[in-house]
Amino acid sequence: MPRAEMHTDAESLDGRLLFAIPKKGRLHEKCLELLAGADIQFRRHHRLDVCLVKNHPIALVFLPASDIPSFVGKGNVDLGITGQDVILEARMQEHITEVLKLNFGKCALQVQVPEAGPIKTVEELAGKRVVTSFEVLSGEYFNKIDEQLNISGGQKTKIEYVGGSVEAACALGLADGIVDLVESGDTMRAAGLHAIATLLQSEAVLIKSSIPKHVTLEPLIQLITSRIAGVIAAGKYVVCEYNIPRARLHDATSITPGRRAPTISPLEDEAWVAVSSMVEKNRIADAMDDLVKIGAEDILIFNLDNCRV
Ligand SMILES: Nc1ncnc2c1ncn2[C@@H]1O[C@H](COP(=O)(O)OP(=O)(O)OP(=O)(O)O)[C@@H](O)[C@H]1O
Numbered sequence: 001m002p003r004a005e006m007h008t009d010a011e012s013l014d015g016r017l018l019f020a021i022p023k024k025g026r027l028h029e030k031c032l033e034l035l036a037g038a039d040i041q042f043r044r045h046h047r048l049d050v051c052l053v054k055n056h057p058i059a060l061v062f063l064p065a066s067d068i069p070s071f072v073g074k075g076n077v078d079l080g081i082t083g084q085d086v087i088l089e090a091r092m093q094e095h096i097t098e099v100l101k102l103n104f105g106k107c108a109l110q111v112q113v114p115e116a117g118p119i120k121t122v123e124e125l126a127g128k129r130v131v132t133s134f135e136v137l138s139g140e141y142f143n144k145i146d147e148q149l150n151i152s153g154g155q156k157t158k159i160e161y162v163g164g165s166v167e168a169a170c171a172l173g174l175a176d177g178i179v180d181l182v183e184s185g186d187t188m189r190a191a192g193l194h195a196i197a198t199l200l201q202s203e204a205v206l207i208k209s210s211i212p213k214h215v216t217l218e219p220l221i222q223l224i225t226s227r228i229a230g231v232i233a234a235g236k237y238v239v240c241e242y243n244i245p246r247a248r249l250h251d252a253t254s255i256t257p258g259r260r261a262p263t264i265s266p267l268e269d270e271a272w273v274a275v276s277s278m279v280e281k282n283r284i285a286d287a288m289d290d291l292v293k294i295g296a297e298d299i300l301i302f303n304l305d306n307c308r309v
Pocket residue numbers: 024025026027064065066082083084085086104105106107164181182183184202203204
């Protein structure tokens with residue numbers, strides 16, 4: 001859809017930065033949270049996929065996640081959020097600049113076969129039927145295996161596209177194996193499948209078009225990137241505050257070194273100091289255990305709403 005063909009019910013899109021957001025699916029809600037955290041204000045009218053941002057010269061374009069790479073890659077929109085998997089599937093990686101990893105939408109693209117079946121390796125699956133929504137990546141992957149095994153012509157692995165519910169293909173007799181996304185593994189296990197190879201790991205990313213005509217939008221892209229980076233960092237870190245005997249300060253600051261350095265404040269009791277430090281959320285329980293062991297007291301943990309780091 002060229003720029004001129006995208007209409008809103010109100011003002012024109014001229015001069016606005018176009019920002020593509022997944023319109024549904026796994027990434028949609030997380031993207032709305034990011035937009036709110038970055039104070040990008042908009043009201044989406046019922047069924048309208050383009051809407052104007054009230055407080056910035058931006059228009060949001062709601063698109064299927066898998067269409068966003070080619071919209072950004074071809075310069076129809078300037079900025080977008082989607083998965084690394086669909087960028088590679090759309091073969092758009094050379095036309096797109098990855099600006100920021102977003103720390104959600106993490107999953108792996110894996111080859112899966114029936115757990116109870118005879119196939120245990122991708123070499124045993126080669127030459128048979130594979131069903132997937134990722135026909136480009138699966139085609140490339142199995143072409144290489146076919147070549148290594150000298151499988152050619154009509155004997156080559158048959159890759160068939162389906163748009164969803166890929167995991168049902170083996171049970172329905174459509175496939176000997178599938179290539180699909182896995183996060184927790186629940187879907188795969190419920191379908192009686194197990195993974196025998198991983199094609200790639202993926203997460204959601206903020207991307208921009210590599211087309212130079214959009215350099216005028218760069219300052220706004222940088223502002224949005226910095227705001228979104230702040231929201232992502234706020235989700236990754238907590239603030240940890242505690243009191244520690246001055247004699248143990250060295251050990252304490254090696255447990256909570258902070259991003260640059262911890263803040264250390266004197267207390268009325270000269271034998272003690274207060275420490276405040278940012279700590280990665282996924283490390284905080286261990287850090288608290290370690291602080292208790294060296295005599296820290298009054299350990300307090302605060303979540304961050306937003307930050308700039
Ligand atoms: N189980 C998962 N866990 C984490 N991220 C995922 C998972 N499944 C998909 N994703 C990521 O989300 C992107 C969009 O996938 P999703 O299946 O939600 O899209 P959709 O096809 O637009 O939505 P729907 O499945 O509702 O039709 C994928 O390309 C991938 O990057």
